[in-house]
Amino acid sequence: MTTETTAERRGRGRPRGAYAKTEQKRAEILEGALAVFAKGGYRAGSLREIAGEVGMSEAGLLHHFPNKQSLLAAVLDLRDQHSLELVPIESDDPFETLNGLVALARYNASVPGVVELYCTLSAEATTPGHPAHEYFVGRYEYTIRNLTRTFEHCAERGLLRAGARPSSAAKATVALMDGLQVQWLLDRDSVDMAEELDTYLRGIVDLDGT
Amino acid sequence: MARRGSYAKGVAKREEILTAALDVIARNGYRRTSVRELADAVGLSQAGLLHYFSSKEELFREILRKRDEVDMANYGVDVGESIEGLLSLVAHNSEVPGLVQLYAQVSTEAAGDPDHPSHAYFIERYGTIRGAFAEVIRTEQHAGRLGADIDPDTTAALAVAVIDGLQTQWMLDPSFDMVDHLRSFWYLVTRTG
Numbered sequence: 001m002t003t004e005t006t007a008e009r010r011g012r013g014r015p016r017g018a019y020a021k022t023e024q025k026r027a028e029i030l031e032g033a034l035a036v037f038a039k040g041g042y043r044a045g046s047l048r049e050i051a052g053e054v055g056m057s058e059a060g061l062l063h064h065f066p067n068k069q070s071l072l073a074a075v076l077d078l079r080d081q082h083s084l085e086l087v088p089i090e091s092d093d094p095f096e097t098l099n100g101l102v103a104l105a106r107y108n109a110s111v112p113g114v115v116e117l118y119c120t121l122s123a124e125a126t127t128p129g130h131p132a133h134e135y136f137v138g139r140y141e142y143t144i145r146n147l148t149r150t151f152e153h154c155a156e157r158g159l160l161r162a163g164a165r166p167s168s169a170a171k172a173t174v175a176l177m178d179g180l181q182v183q184w185l186l187d188r189d190s191v192d193m194a195e196e197l198d199t200y201l202r203g204i205v206d207l208d209g210t
Numbered sequence: 211m212a213r214r215g216s217y218a219k220g221v222a223k224r225e226e227i228l229t230a231a232l233d234v235i236a237r238n239g240y241r242r243t244s245v246r247e248l249a250d251a252v253g254l255s256q257a258g259l260l261h262y263f264s265s266k267e268e269l270f271r272e273i274l275r276k277r278d279e280v281d282m283a284n285y286g287v288d289v290g291e292s293i294e295g296l297l298s299l300v301a302h303n304s305e306v307p308g309l310v311q312l313y314a315q316v317s318t319e320a321a322g323d324p325d326h327p328s329h330a331y332f333i334e335r336y337g338t339i340r341g342a343f344a345e346v347i348r349t350e351q352h353a354g355r356l357g358a359d360i361d362p363d364t365t366a367a368l369a370v371a372v373i374d375g376l377q378t379q380w381m382l383d384p385s386f387d388m389v390d391h392l393r394s395f396w397y398l399v400t401r402t403g
Binding site: 038039040041112115116119120122123124126127133136137140161163164165168169171172174175176177178179180182183185186187190191195196199200203204 | 239241311314315317318319320321322323329332333336337340361364367368370371372373374375376378379381382383386390391394395397398399401
């Protein structure tokens with residue numbers, strides 16, 4: 001009895017390269033979903049619209065994602081992964097995290113579609129029962145918990161301004177990033193998201209301190 | 211030839227619709243308030259109500275404009291005077307979740323879409339509010355109550371952003387204390403206290 005490698009097993013019964021094609025199709029669908037959800041929100045976006053955006057049939061789309069909700073989850077997951085790459089939010093080095101936030105704000109200025117998605121979705125999802133409500137509640141809790149730790153680390157090193165409470169600073173930082181996005185979406189010249197965030201952070205943390 | 215009184219009646223009816231809408235949405239929430247419900251509240255049919263507004267988007271934009279008008283009448287002077295005035299307005303907002311929700315949904319919907327009928331309205335609104343904040347800061351600086359090293363325009367943009375963002379956190383968790391965090395933010399950023 002011969003043993004097969006995974007590649008050989010995968011190759012049997014499927015045309016070569018099908019896996020890569022599936023992944024590519026999946027990525028295209030996620031891009032299309034992002035565009036549709038960003039523009040009209042989740043509720044109004046339909047699978048048909050997304051399928052149309054990607055140039056496939058609804059049935060074809062359903063081969064990759066069983067329903068709209070799983071599609072949304074996949075889009076958010078992908079973006080979250082990317083954000084985590086830019087912002088080492090669980091790092092013990094507060095400067096890594098805070099500088100990462102500014103880098104994220106700078107990066108966001110290059111992807112208005114993603115910014116639009118989060119703005120429209122987070123506003124829509126504040127009502128309990130919305131499919132993305134739990135996701136946002138969890139995401140905010142995670143982010144604020146970790147940013148609080150970041151500011152506590154700053155405080156431990158004597159680098160947090162007197163009067164600044166770590167948990168309040170964390171909430172204000174997140175609030176700031178959210179609010180700047182709306183202003184920026186409306187009018188790109190009205191605010192520089194990264195600059196404003198950097199100014200705020202430098203006002204409460206000695207970012208040049210050792 | 212149009213009857214002379216009909217223009218004034220139209221304006222008055224619009225005002226009545228908008229005032230009623232503020233009340234209904236504040237109580238019921240934005241998602242649970244249909245155009246039909248608003249129409250019922252003012253004794254009109256749905257079609258009758260939309261006769262006064264060219265679209266649902268225009269209706270919601272005018273509701274928000276009315277809201278600002280009412281808030282400025284009630285809090286405007288205080289907001290211009292000190293941060294505590296602004297904090298009162300923010301505290302008031304926590305009593306009208308439906309309107310906060312309406313604002314968040316309409317503003318974000320309009321923000322990303324340059325063709326949205328209310329896109330220009332929100333650009334103007336943010337510009338006005340940022341400008342008003344910056345003026346308050348400058349006045350305080352001239353009076354020596356705020357340091358000269360604070361940049362009024364940057365600080366104004368930060369303050370407006372934080373207020374919006376704190377509202378999002380509050381909508382997700384109604385026990386969130388917007389006023390407390392806004393007050394902390396303000397005193398840190400203006401280097402007072």
